[in-house]
Amino acid sequence: xxxxxxxHAHEDDHGHHHKETFVTKYIFSQDHKMIxxxxxxxGTIMGVIGVLMSIMFRMQIAWPEEPNVLFEALLGKxxxxxxxxxxxxxxxxxxxxxxxxxxxxxAGLSGTFSNLLIPLQIGARDMASGFLNMVSYWLFFLSxxxxxxxxFVEAGPAAAGWTIYPPLSALPMAQGGSGMGMTLWLVSMxxxxxxxxxxxxxxVVTVINLRTxxxxxxxxxxxxxxxxxxxxxxxxxxxxxxxxxxxxxxDRSFGTSFFLSDIFIQGEVLHxxxxxxxxxxxxxxxxxxxEVYIVILPAMGLVSEIMAxxxxxxxxxxxAMIASILAIAFLSTIVWGHHMFISGMNPFLGxxxxxxxxxIAIPSxxxxxxxxxxxxxxxxxxNPAMLFSIGFVSTFITGGLTGIILGDSALxxxxxxxxFVVAHFHLVMGISALYGMFAxxxxxxxxxxxxxxxxxxxxxxxxxTAICAYGVFFPMHFIGxxxxxxxxxxxxxxxxxxxxxxxxxxxTIFAIIGGIVQILYLYNFFSSIFFGNKATxxxxxxxxxEWTTPVEHIHGNWPGEIPHVHxxxxxxxxxxxxxxxxxxxxxxxxxxEELQH
Amino acid sequence: xxxxxxxxxxxxxSVAIWQMVKIFDLAQAKGENLEVATDKDNTINGYLMMGFLxxxxxxxxxxxxxxxxxxxxxxxxxxxxxxIDNLMIISMVIIFIVQVITQFLLHYFAFKYKGEKxxxxxxxADNNKLEAIWTIIPVIVLAGLIIYGLSTWINIMGVDESDDxxxxxxxxxxxxxxxxxxxxxxxxxxxxxxxxxxxxxNILGLDxxxxxxxxxxxxxxxxxxxxxxxxxxxxxxxxxHSAYMPHFRAQMNCVPGMxxxxxxxPTVTTADMRETPQMLEKVARINDIRVEKSKVLATKGxxxxxxxxxxxxxxxxxxxxxxxYNMQMKIVVETQEEYDAWIKEQKEFKNSLIN
Numbered sequence: 001x002x003x004x005x006x007x008h009a010h011e012d013d014h015g016h017h018h019k020e021t022f023v024t025k026y027i028f029s030q031d032h033k034m035i036x037x038x039x040x041x042x043g044t045i046m047g048v049i050g051v052l053m054s055i056m057f058r059m060q061i062a063w064p065e066e067p068n069v070l071f072e073a074l075l076g077k078x079x080x081x082x083x084x085x086x087x088x089x090x091x092x093x094x095x096x097x098x099x100x101x102x103x104x105x106x107a108g109l110s111g112t113f114s115n116l117l118i119p120l121q122i123g124a125r126d127m128a129s130g131f132l133n134m135v136s137y138w139l140f141f142l143s144x145x146x147x148x149x150x151x152f153v154e155a156g157p158a159a160a161g162w163t164i165y166p167p168l169s170a171l172p173m174a175q176g177g178s179g180m181g182m183t184l185w186l187v188s189m190x191x192x193x194x195x196x197x198x199x200x201x202x203x204v205v206t207v208i209n210l211r212t213x214x215x216x217x218x219x220x221x222x223x224x225x226x227x228x229x230x231x232x233x234x235x236x237x238x239x240x241x242x243x244x245x246x247x248x249x250x251d252r253s254f255g256t257s258f259f260l261s262d263i264f265i266q267g268e269v270l271h272x273x274x275x276x277x278x279x280x281x282x283x284x285x286x287x288x289x290x291e292v293y294i295v296i297l298p299a300m301g302l303v304s305e306i307m308a309x310x311x312x313x314x315x316x317x318x319x320a321m322i323a324s325i326l327a328i329a330f331l332s333t334i335v336w337g338h339h340m341f342i343s344g345m346n347p348f349l350g351x352x353x354x355x356x357x358x359x360i361a362i363p364s365x366x367x368x369x370x371x372x373x374x375x376x377x378x379x380x381x382x383n384p385a386m387l388f389s390i391g392f393v394s395t396f397i398t399g400g401l402t403g404i405i406l407g408d409s410a411l412x413x414x415x416x417x418x419x420f421v422v423a424h425f426h427l428v429m430g431i432s433a434l435y436g437m438f439a440x441x442x443x444x445x446x447x448x449x450x451x452x453x454x455x456x457x458x459x460x461x462x463x464x465t466a467i468c469a470y471g472v473f474f475p476m477h478f479i480g481x482x483x484x485x486x487x488x489x490x491x492x493x494x495x496x497x498x499x500x501x502x503x504x505x506x507x508t509i510f511a512i513i514g515g516i517v518q519i520l521y522l523y524n525f526f527s528s529i530f531f532g533n534k535a536t537x538x539x540x541x542x543x544x545x546e547w548t549t550p551v552e553h554i555h556g557n558w559p560g561e562i563p564h565v566h567x568x569x570x571x572x573x574x575x576x577x578x579x580x581x582x583x584x585x586x587x588x589x590x591x592x593e594e595l596q597h
Numbered sequence: 598x599x600x601x602x603x604x605x606x607x608x609x610x611s612v613a614i615w616q617m618v619k620i621f622d623l624a625q626a627k628g629e630n631l632e633v634a635t636d637k638d639n640t641i642n643g644y645l646m647m648g649f650l651x652x653x654x655x656x657x658x659x660x661x662x663x664x665x666x667x668x669x670x671x672x673x674x675x676x677x678x679x680x681i682d683n684l685m686i687i688s689m690v691i692i693f694i695v696q697v698i699t700q701f702l703l704h705y706f707a708f709k710y711k712g713e714k715x716x717x718x719x720x721x722a723d724n725n726k727l728e729a730i731w732t733i734i735p736v737i738v739l740a741g742l743i744i745y746g747l748s749t750w751i752n753i754m755g756v757d758e759s760d761d762x763x764x765x766x767x768x769x770x771x772x773x774x775x776x777x778x779x780x781x782x783x784x785x786x787x788x789x790x791x792x793x794x795x796x797x798x799n800i801l802g803l804d805x806x807x808x809x810x811x812x813x814x815x816x817x818x819x820x821x822x823x824x825x826x827x828x829x830x831x832x833x834x835x836x837x838h839s840a841y842m843p844h845f846r847a848q849m850n851c852v853p854g855m856x857x858x859x860x861x862x863p864t865v866t867t868a869d870m871r872e873t874p875q876m877l878e879k880v881a882r883i884n885d886i887r888v889e890k891s892k893v894l895a896t897k898g899x900x901x902x903x904x905x906x907x908x909x910x911x912x913x914x915x916x917x918x919x920x921x922y923n924m925q926m927k928i929v930v931e932t933q934e935e936y937d938a939w940i941k942e943q944k945e946f947k948n949s950l951i952n
Contacts, residue, residue: 261854347754483843
């Protein structure tokens with residue numbers, strides 16, 4: 001609570017906060033709300049690139065080696081006569097994964113909403129360090145630019161899969177993309193990690209120190225809990241990826257042998273000796289697995305908040321939700337080996353990782369049941385944000401359940417690296433996190449831009465996206481179970497898989513439609529920024545503090561004193577009140593008990 | 598042609614979306630609309646939730662009926678394969694039940710409790726009993742799965758040397774496979790990629806001084822005698838590869854700088870597998886597709902596709918570069934006599950060197 005005095009001390013400063021130039025307001029802004037919008041727009045642009053790539057490689061899979069105008073227009077020399085080259089296919093798959101996981105679902109999702117909501121929901125004037133926050137965004141921007149530039153290098157962008165396992169990623173002679181393209185990939189990711197660490201430190205410090213009076217940890221909205229824990233996981237695991245990237249850079253450029261040993265390629269023996277690619281796999285997945293929780297936890301937080309608000313009911317099992325976030329965060333750091341059951345690591349280690357991995361199903365199940373119970377006997381307001389939240393729970397369950405198969409080392413033997421895996425993780429962390437992000441955007445758009453998104457476009461966007469998501473990823477489980485490996489440029493060399501070709505066509509058609517539907521969303525998003533209906537101060541009748549700030553953004557968030565908090569964030573439909581929501585800053589009535597579990 | 602088709606589909610979809618937006622806009626009363634859901638929106642979307650539940654169920658049924666002759670759940674060709682298949686079926690049944698129930702509850706509640714003006718939600722914040730139930734049930738189910746799964750895993754991965762397995766090396770390189778048989782001594786000679794001497798045809802880097810290496814045989818097809826345990830030792834000379842043998846429920850990465858291993862016992866010969874009803878049906882279906890494709894090719898003046906005959910395959914299943922998608926080796930499972938006859942024809946290492 002000592003931090004509280006600081007916040008008060010700051011208030012005078014903000015009283016005479018003054019003119020900002022265009023540059024300080026829109027470009028090098030230190031205001032968390034503007035930085036959030038910058039993250040969102042950058043993430044959206046990267047998302048468009050990532051999705052476009054996926055549509056291109058899906059077309060190649062469905063209609064292999066056939067000329068395609070889209071390829072001819074977008075891929076240039078990589079698609080002679082409109083036929084996609086095998087190298088660029090792998091590059092598209094690689095960069096699609098990298099962009100979607102890191103640039104869209106980490107920076108675009110967590111960056112946007114942590115920045116927007118942490119100060120607003122805990123009752124702070126801004127982040128602990130506005131300057132570091134600005135630096136964090138611009139590092140992210142820089143890394144995005146470098147990643148995009150890497151698409152245009154002579155020998156092609158990185159193409160070793162988003163996991164960039166050496167030796168493939170380490171040796172330019174193994175693959176064109178492992179030359180300049182991979183160098184830029186590594187540089188971009190190193191900068192990205194720096195950005196992510198600065199952001200995460202800021203979030204943690206802000207949540208710990210800058211909560212307003214009365215905002216105890218057990219009164220925090222679940223969004224903040226999710227962002228807080230996500231930031232901690234990021235701080236623990238991202239440095240390990242940085243070390244892996246640095247060691248890989250050394251192997252590539254300075255002749256060290258951390259990950260390489262005994263290699264004979266293109267007629268010559270290389271000097272590397274004593275390293276092990278398995279070491280890289282350990283380092284990569286020590287981040288890589290927590291990373292999927294870095295992606296999904298913020299989405300879970302957003303969905304919990306939106307579901308409670310739109311159900312007009314408290315989130316069911318608030319404390320169990322916090323406990324499950326903490327349990328997931330803890331377990332997420334000791335399960336990475338389930339990506340490596342058949343990597344050649346000791347089978348006993350595989351047993352241990354099977355055990356810890358399947359444990360994660362328990363807190364995940366608790367969360368899913370709590371969301372479903374939150375809907376029970378609610379008064380559900382079917383806003384687009386609510387639809388995406390329900391969609392989130394649906395895809396999270398569908399995708400999560402197959403994790404029971406993949407986490408089981410014995411079963412993983414035969415479905416490892418097949419389309420079954422692709423279907424699993426796209427549903428459970430790709431589509432789910434994307435739904436969480438969309439839900440967040442529909443819900444907090446009025447807070448970000450002072451205008452509303454068009455709800456009818458939102459409905460169409462949701463329903464078509466929902467159908468396409470299942471249309472793409474549900475059948476994909478079955479071609480995976482038939483043994484079709486992922487990352488194959490074409491399956492036509494295997495007559496064994498000929499009867500799966502029509503499934504791939506169906507999947508691709510759904511993917512194309514799903515991609516086009518997003519244009520609708522982009523139109524809604526950008527036109528509503530300028531022409532949307534004006535928002536009221538609290539359009540969804542929510543209890544949290546961000547809705548007590550004025551619609552027009554001001555630096556410092558609240559014009560007067562920061563509101564004090566008297567209750568938890570979920571007093572919806574509480575008996576004894578006339579309205580069905582009681583904001584956190586309303587004091588308890590005489591004799592009212594703060595129900596808080 | 599495909600491009601044209603794609604463009605036509607795109608145009609149709611755009612038109613459809615535009616029409617839908619117009620319909621929704623017309624249906625919407627002008628006024629103090631704040632883009633917040635009205636009762637009408639709640640009702641429409643509530644019903645759509647039930648529709649979507651039906652969609653999930655239908656797509657599940659369609660997938661199982663159309664593509665559910667899962668080669669990975671039946672028809673395994675190795676001794677341990679059926680234990681994996683059993684575990685897979687048990688897991689799938691559990692998943693299926695949980696999926697059907699939870700999706701029903703989620704979508705049904707979304708429909709049943711769709712909002713109405715004046716209705717008040719139940720203030721129901723917590724219930725320890727419920728939380729305990731849905732913590733303990735998953736714990737029990739998962740405990741069962743973990744115990745079953747781990748015992749299966751340990752059985753598969755534990756190599757029993759007393760079985761006197763046939764030792765075979767699988768050797769991976771961009772972009773093909775080689776197999777190395779240990780010969781009469783059943784011991785693979787020492788090898789390292791540093792010893793590769795292309796000019797002398799020492800392509801796998803065998804140690805020429807090692808007596809165990811002399812009778813080793815390098816082949817481009819993998820032949821296995823039925824019913825005999827085989828222990829694979831995997832090596833890679835350049836990048837990571839993965840030796841994936843789906844019909845045998847077997848897979849292991851090939852890692853440069855180290856030797857990995859995987860053992861199994863093939864139980865069905867290639868000839869017998871071809872005669873199983875599932876395989877006859879699958880091959881017939883694939884050949885129908887190939888005949889259709891050949892007709893299209895014929896109109897372009899290209900050669901027709903050869904009819905497909907089933908063979909076991911070894912595939913590369915770890916991204917390894919440009920031709921990753923075509924890195925395969927034929928596996929033949931045959932009777933001991935057939936195997937003996939085949940192995941006799943293979944050249945021993947000492948005789949294959951060029952001096």
